[in-house]
Amino acid sequence: MKIQSICFVSLCFVIGACDFLNPARPTVQPDTEVFGHLISSEELPDNPGSFTVKLQVGSPRMVQKAAEAEGKGKPDGNSGIVAELLVAPSTVVLKSGMPATLDDFSAGSELVGIPVMGTTRMVGEKTILVSADLLCDFETYRLWRLPRLDGAKTEVREDPAMINSDGIEHAPVPLDGGRILYFSARLRQGNEKGVWLGARRDGLMPGEGADFALERTYRTEWTKEGWSKPILQVFKGLEGVPQLRISWVDPSESSCLVSVVPGAEGMPWVGRAQKEKDGWGQPVPITGSEEGDAFDAVFLAKSSEKIVFSSTRLTGSASDLFLIDPPEHQTAMPLEPRINSAGSEWGARIGPRNELYFCRGDRQMAFWSNMVHKVAPATPFRVPISGVAPTADGKWAFMSYSRLRPQEPDIDIWVAPIDSDRNLGVAVPVEDWNPEDAIEN
Numbered sequence: 001m002k003i004q005s006i007c008f009v010s011l012c013f014v015i016g017a018c019d020f021l022n023p024a025r026p027t028v029q030p031d032t033e034v035f036g037h038l039i040s041s042e043e044l045p046d047n048p049g050s051f052t053v054k055l056q057v058g059s060p061r062m063v064q065k066a067a068e069a070e071g072k073g074k075p076d077g078n079s080g081i082v083a084e085l086l087v088a089p090s091t092v093v094l095k096s097g098m099p100a101t102l103d104d105f106s107a108g109s110e111l112v113g114i115p116v117m118g119t120t121r122m123v124g125e126k127t128i129l130v131s132a133d134l135l136c137d138f139e140t141y142r143l144w145r146l147p148r149l150d151g152a153k154t155e156v157r158e159d160p161a162m163i164n165s166d167g168i169e170h171a172p173v174p175l176d177g178g179r180i181l182y183f184s185a186r187l188r189q190g191n192e193k194g195v196w197l198g199a200r201r202d203g204l205m206p207g208e209g210a211d212f213a214l215e216r217t218y219r220t221e222w223t224k225e226g227w228s229k230p231i232l233q234v235f236k237g238l239e240g241v242p243q244l245r246i247s248w249v250d251p252s253e254s255s256c257l258v259s260v261v262p263g264a265e266g267m268p269w270v271g272r273a274q275k276e277k278d279g280w281g282q283p284v285p286i287t288g289s290e291e292g293d294a295f296d297a298v299f300l301a302k303s304s305e306k307i308v309f310s311s312t313r314l315t316g317s318a319s320d321l322f323l324i325d326p327p328e329h330q331t332a333m334p335l336e337p338r339i340n341s342a343g344s345e346w347g348a349r350i351g352p353r354n355e356l357y358f359c360r361g362d363r364q365m366a367f368w369s370n371m372v373h374k375v376a377p378a379t380p381f382r383v384p385i386s387g388v389a390p391t392a393d394g395k396w397a398f399m400s401y402s403r404l405r406p407q408e409p410d411i412d413i414w415v416a417p418i419d420s421d422r423n424l425g426v427a428v429p430v431e432d433w434n435p436e437d438a439i440e441n
Helices: 006-020 061-069 138-145 435-440
Strands: 034-043 051-057 082-087 092-095 110-115 121-123 127-137 168-175 180-186 215-223 243-249 255-261 269-276 295-299 307-311 320-325 329-334 345-350 356-360 363-368 371-374 385-390 396-403 410-417
Touching: 034 082, 051 110, 051 127, 110 138, 127 138, 168 243, 168 385, 168 396, 180 243, 255 295, 269 295, 295 345, 307 345, 320 345, 356 385, 363 385
Parallel strands: 082 127, 092 127, 168 410, 215 243, 243 295, 345 385
Antiparallel strands: 034 051, 034 110, 051 082, 110 127, 121 127, 168 180, 180 215, 243 255, 255 269, 295 307, 307 320, 320 329, 345 356, 356 363, 363 371, 385 396, 396 410
16 A cells, blocks of 8 residues: 655654754744654643643654555654644644544544644754644544545445535524524545545536536424434526525525526526425525625525625635625625635624624634624634524524545534523534424523
């Protein structure tokens, strides 16, 4: 079996760089993954919530075994070099692909640290200093970066009767306190070209030779037996378009807003559709959104006219959030600079008090009381979530959680409670959340 070289490149750096160092001061080094065995973790006395995690740098046992099987000898992973990783609240910490704490790792655990760009330093010949953007067990890392090492496999989740699968489930729209859920889904490209992963739901299978996945929205509701089988949402006149994503639904489920991506030849647009006996009618484009692409539209709370949506019309690449506010503004206006930045803002959702939840790059944010707030589940470290959508009563937040995988993340839908100060509690996969128990408590 051929081994991907990333592990050996990393180890060659941390071992071979010593000849060029001045031991009197920290020296900037190229950023690279750090592999090692856990020695200790200690909270910083002057910075509560941040920790120094020490690793004995060395090649993972699985890498050593595979190298020996190929006759390449045993990599020198025990050079006496120690890596000191700064693990802060902004660090993603994962074990078996799930959010973890440092207490979840026992001494000797094989860990991998990925540095924040530009933070790798070396002191003397035996100590590496790194601010960690990600800290995870080697099993999580190999499923992400070394999927062919020792035949690494993940669990197979392809049941179309479930919500979460090996594919992409995202863009949740909860109704009735979370008992009804609309969500969008598509298949995910596997390690080999032409291999698609995820639940084979109605409407998702790509055509022969297609290099992109179709995306559709589904509806499920809570019953005494659990979540019902997700049902495809069909729109008249749009059966063949590559992407249809519902982003807002009226509480009575009589109308919705849907993003339409017609393909390479057309521009994404948003429309409003009315419910009919056999599905949704043909969406009518939203007046005021036509001056460029538009997607992920939502009405403000208790409004049937004011709409927020995303568009790249200002830059052609990075997306911003826009407001249609008739009769004051008949055309879409970009939101204020505190919300729109030089990066991408997307995924707008509205809370019951007109809180604006949105994503900025890969961070979940929200705007209320004239301030932008970070939004995160109640964990010591950063959880990779996006697309937070609160229920109309403001008690629960549905969101997307990203699992690390080789081609693209495996995205699932999770749920967390919201307290009176708008803080999120601990998030769990939607299948582990019982609306009846949660609402009663």
